[in-house]
Amino acid sequence: MTTRRIPDATVDRLPVYLRVLLDLAAGGQTTVSSEQLAELAGVNAAKVRKDLSHLGSYGxxxxxxxxxxxxxxxxxxxxxxxxxxxxxxxxxxxxxxxxNHAGFRDRGFPVTALFDVDDAKVGTEVDGHVIRHLDTVGDPELGPISIGVLTTPPAVAQEVANRLVAAGVTAILNFAPIVIAVPDHVTVRKVDLTLELQVLSYHQQRNEADAAGDTPPMAG
Amino acid sequence: MTTRRIPDATVDRLPVYLRVLLDLAAGGQTTVSSEQLAELAGVNAAKVRKDLSHLGSYGxxxxxxxxxxxxxxxxxxxxxxxxxxxxxxxxxxxxxxxxNHAGFRDRGFPVTALFDVDDAKVGTEVDGHVIRHLDTVGDPELGPISIGVLTTPPAVAQEVANRLVAAGVTAILNFAPIVIAVPDHVTVRKVDLTLELQVLSYHQQRNEADAAGDTPPMAG
Structure with missing residues (x-):
């Protein structure tokens, strides 16, 4: 089935809406206005309606x-x-x-394998999973890996990414503070936790300026 | 000084541009085209120019x-x-x-204090910082805290947030999987790592569809 591409900014917000909807459903609510969804998701209602229109949903x-x-x-x-x-x-x-992150398992991303190259760690357990040596990454008995999460030191991240790709992994979430190169058929998303602090810092500064009355009349 | 408010989506990208600029400067480069900046930041050049125009920069x-x-x-x-x-x-x-995250310190966010309530942890060290009891959070001898990072279990996150706010903290980065309420003068940013997997999952699916030739002619 051919589906229209959704703008990246909308894709980034869809999981937020999904989380809100799961909470509402858990509370027994069956319908939601764009205003309520917007408030719970922390965006404005017009944006919610625009985002959902990309799914063909108009309420x-x-x-x-x-x-x-x-x-x-x-x-x-x-x-x-x-x-x-x-x-x-x-x-x-x-x-x-x-x-150990319960949110992964609960939302459809079960952690099925842990890998390291440190012999002191290989064979020990974390949250019920045995840590395996990276050399076993393509081992068919482990079952298919859909997403690889890279939490290695930066110096070895590219080499590890290459090994994941060679083992058939087509999506990598990269926490290593380095840009990794992958073939076109592989999708990479980089997580940089310092960016979160920088964005927070901007809003903190803005909030303090607002509190001091330092807001332009038509702030948009 | 009154400054114009910058759209949130632009604020989210500015730290990415900054990281690219730091890398370019480290490599001795003194000017950069919007095309190069765009490619290194993973966005399109028109968006770079639009974003930077909000800073009053036109190149x-x-x-x-x-x-x-x-x-x-x-x-x-x-x-x-x-x-x-x-x-x-x-x-x-x-x-x-x-x-332990070197990126925080290197980019202007030194970790100056660690808190916990577990007596087995209090007094021990992590990366040269002594873990202190949360009861000491307002202690003036620790110096001012600009940003509080919440990595507690969700059940205590709100209570801990209240204590941070009472101690004068005006910005909180919340990793606990729960929405916390704070007064208006406090800024909160929530990090949900499962969202990253969900967004990655979308792009992975899209990429596989593209590889299968399943792309609308005018995909935007």
Whole structure:
């Protein structure tokens, strides 16, 4: 089936809407207005309506959107209708934190394998998973790996990425502070936690300026 | 000084441009075209020009932008001209990983304090920082805390946030999988690592569809 490409900024917000919808469904709510969805997601209502129009969802005037149907649509368009097995490579503090992260399993991303190259770690367990040597990454008995999470030191990140790609991994979430090169058929997303602090810092400064009355009259 | 508000999506990209500019400066490059900046930041050139226009930067035709001046402008507008002291609360695996994160210190966010409530952890060291009891969070001898990083279990996140706010913290980066309420003068940014996997999953699916020739002719 051919589906229209969704703008990147919308793709980035769809998981936020999905999280809100899951919370609403858990609370027994069956419909949601764009205003309520907007408030819970921390965006404005016009943006919610625009974003959801890319899914072909327009809501019903006076009723809003059906929570279950919208969940289904977002889940399907994000490719979340099936579980994606996650392998974590580099079991330091961050790798351990992610291996233990309940949010991954609960939302369709079970961690199925942990890899490291440190003989002192290989064979030990984290959260019920045995840490395996990276040399076994293509081992068919581990089952297919859908997403590789890179939490290695930067110096070895490219080499590890190459090995993941050679083992058939087509998506990599890269926490190593380095840009990695991959073939076109592989998708990489880089997580840089310092960026979060920088963006927070901007909003903190803005908030303080607002509190001091230093806001332009038509701030947009 | 009154400054115009910058759109949120632009604010989210400015730190990415800044990282690219720092790399270029380290390599001795003094000017950069919007095309090069765009490619290195992974966005399109028109978006780069639009984003930078919000800073009042338009570049010079045939030359581009001055790397140093653009760094200065972004640094200043993001509020990064001074260092921001970071305190981490909740020293589990994630808290430890962040305490060790060289990117924070190197980019103006030195971690100056670690807090926990577990007596087995209090008094021990992580990366040269002694873990202190959360009861000491307002202690003046620790110096001011600009940003609090919440890496506690969700059940105590709100209570810990309240204590940070009472101690004068005005910005919180929240890794706990729960929405926390704070007064208006406090800025919160939520990090949800599962969202990163969900967005990656979308692009992975898209990339596979493209490889299969399943692309609309005018994909935008």
């Amino acid at each position: 019903t005037r006076g009723v809003g959107y059906e929570v279950d149907y919208l969940r289904f649509e977002i889940t399907s368009r994000l490719g979340l209708s099936h579980e994606s097995a996650v392998a974590i490579v580099g079991i330091g503090n961050l790798g351990r934190a992610l291996a | 010079t035709r045939g030359v581009g932008y001055e790397v140093d001046y653009l760094r200065f402008e972004i640094t200043s507008r993001l509020g990064l001209s001074h260092e921001s002291a970071v305190a981490i609360v909740g020293i589990g695996n994630l808290g430890r990983a962040l305490a």
